[in-house]
Amino acid sequence: MDTLKRKPIEKRPLYRDEIRNAIKKAIMLGELKPGDRIIETRWARELGVSQSPVREAIRELEMIGLVENIPYQGCFVKKVTKKDMKDSYKVRQHLEMLGVQGAVEHVNEEQIQEIYSILKDMEHAAEDNDFDLYIKKDVLFHKKIVAISKNDILLRSWEQCNIHDLTYIGTWISHHTLEQLSVRHEGLYEAIAARDTERASRELTRHFEQLMEELDLRED
Amino acid sequence: MDTLKRKPIEKRPLYRDEIRNAIKKAIMLGELKPGDRIIETRWARELGVSQSPVREAIRELEMIGLVENIPYQGCFVKKVTKKDMKDSYKVRQHLEMLGVQGAVEHVNEEQIQEIYSILKDMEHAAEDNDFDLYIKKDVLFHKKIVAISKNDILLRSWEQCNIHDLTYIGTWISHHTLEQLSVRHEGLYEAIAARDTERASRELTRHFEQLMEELDLRED
DNA sequence: ATAATAAATATAATCGATTATATTAAAACG
DNA sequence: CGTTTTAATATAATCGATTATATTTATTAT
Incomplete structure (x- = not known):
């Protein structure tokens, strides 16, 4: 995920959904592999948004079980077996x-x-x-x-x-x-x-x- | 909810869970009735925390179906029929x-x-x-x-x-x-x-x- | 040399302030 | 008098910066 250039999302609120889809897409495409960290600040920087909506997007992915969150440590892509x-x-x-x-x-x-x-x-x-x-x-x-x-x-x-x-x-x-x-x-x-x-x-x-x-x- | 004095939560991170429980409690106790708005900024002020963790807490309540969110409008307590x-x-x-x-x-x-x-x-x-x-x-x-x-x-x-x-x-x-x-x-x-x-x-x-x-x- | 401790670093969690949107109130118009 | 337009207000959504925590690296002591 580090080296890939991502298209910054359009400048208009309700980024949350788009951010969620962007991260989900990266997981589906295999750019993010099971066990990989999802770093809030880095995604925020890459997509040209702040940390807050990225955080919320990740919370949603956590809820649907696509990623796992460990407090004060971060989010990791879950393996779908x-x-x-x-x-x-x-x-x-x-x-x-x-x-x-x-x-x-x-x-x-x-x-x-x-x-x-x-x-x-x-x-x-x-x-x-x-x-x-x-x-x-x-x-x-x-x-x-x-x-x-x-x-x-x-x-x-x-x-x-x-x-x-x-x-x-x-x-x-x-x-x-x-x-x-x-x-x-x-x-x-x-x-x-x-x-x-x-x-x-x-x-x-x-x-x-x-x-x-x-x-x-x-x-x- | 406006007039009630709430006990500010302890000063230590991971407020999210406590905030969620505080709001949930208010719903369960009937202080917040079906249809009532849950205003992020007001709860933040009352509990002595910022808007961010309150927001996340509300998102969680939304996920479990206790409240309903309308974008750019707010959260409302759902009626449990x-x-x-x-x-x-x-x-x-x-x-x-x-x-x-x-x-x-x-x-x-x-x-x-x-x-x-x-x-x-x-x-x-x-x-x-x-x-x-x-x-x-x-x-x-x-x-x-x-x-x-x-x-x-x-x-x-x-x-x-x-x-x-x-x-x-x-x-x-x-x-x-x-x-x-x-x-x-x-x-x-x-x-x-x-x-x-x-x-x-x-x-x-x-x-x-x-x-x-x-x-x-x-x-x- | 190894274990214990302390500093440094990375990043999650939170904060205070700003921006965007929807709703309400007020004003202008026909 | 009713209707449309505009301004004001409330608050959600986002931002940039700060604080707290975990992990890693460096340092010291045994």
Whole structure:
């Protein structure tokens, strides 16, 4: 991280989010490796902002578990292990199970259309091999279901467990093409559209078990 | 909040945690009511600290869902509704279901002893009518089980959904005595000690369904 | 030479002040 | 009299500098 030149962020407040994304990006791109320190003052200097917003951004990364903070010592990039991936899939599986149950109960026609439209966007992104857009739609698909369930606490918990970044990693290391991954969501969509709790639960379980099995196949 | 005199916190760094607790306490005691603003500068003045640590403390309260932040406008105390309580019980039920499954799988004799000891502490606190200690042990009992499951992501998610404070409120508004509440944990303990996944799941489900049913009985 | 102690350094945590934004109050206009 | 525009105010967001802590390096004593 020391030697890289970073583009200073635009001069306009609410830097926090941009700073968080900049640091997150560095982690995702591998510029910051597990165990590396994240030095508040240095990032502040590089991005041309003060220490305060950098500090807050790092706090947020700490909350979602991407970095670890030791008081008076600093922040360090956490290593995301295969076990972490698997653990997070399990957590998602259980949280989204609650989401699916609520979704089947509350979903209306308009929302079914919305999910369908997200699913199609996802499949188109997959065809175009647009990785970033694919991730976005994949995450949104699952989030939408959770949101429809009308359990705000659930939605917050779901959002906080760092789904987006782990999905990014999980998709990145997957053996499958985006198209193979995207079509896997169809069963769940159909079950919800049919308001079939039983089937939706099965589809969801299968969805995550597939992802977990594939992790086991990876050598690293 | 305006008129109350607050005890300035001790002069030694890492104010953040104390500040967070001070604000949280004000919310719990009802000094700050739902919808009230939490003004960074005013709290800083009252506690004799600067704005920065107050800001960070508020960010943490925002993360656990106790307050709501609107950019460039401020923080407002969130109302905890009966629905929020119920929703959070459901989330806990699903998260802890995963925890219990893992716990039964991984628990060793020493850990069984530890859970037992927490259970007894809880029951003693209940006998003494020591409300704060009771909550602490109640929360710890559940957390311990989640911790034993060896799923770090689960533990983090569980911790982040503001369990402690909601348990506090839930216990506070319960119709039951602490002793009635404490003994309800025995079945779950026994099932885990017997390494009986089936029974442990049943006990956990029953535990939360009791809590949710009781919420319905409250007029509000 | 090794252990204990003290100085130096790096950086997190905090501070006091400044800047940016949103809201409210006042004024000008039609 | 109501509507739009402008000024004033409150406070969030950020800044640059200071203070506190941990770690490293140098020094002294045994």
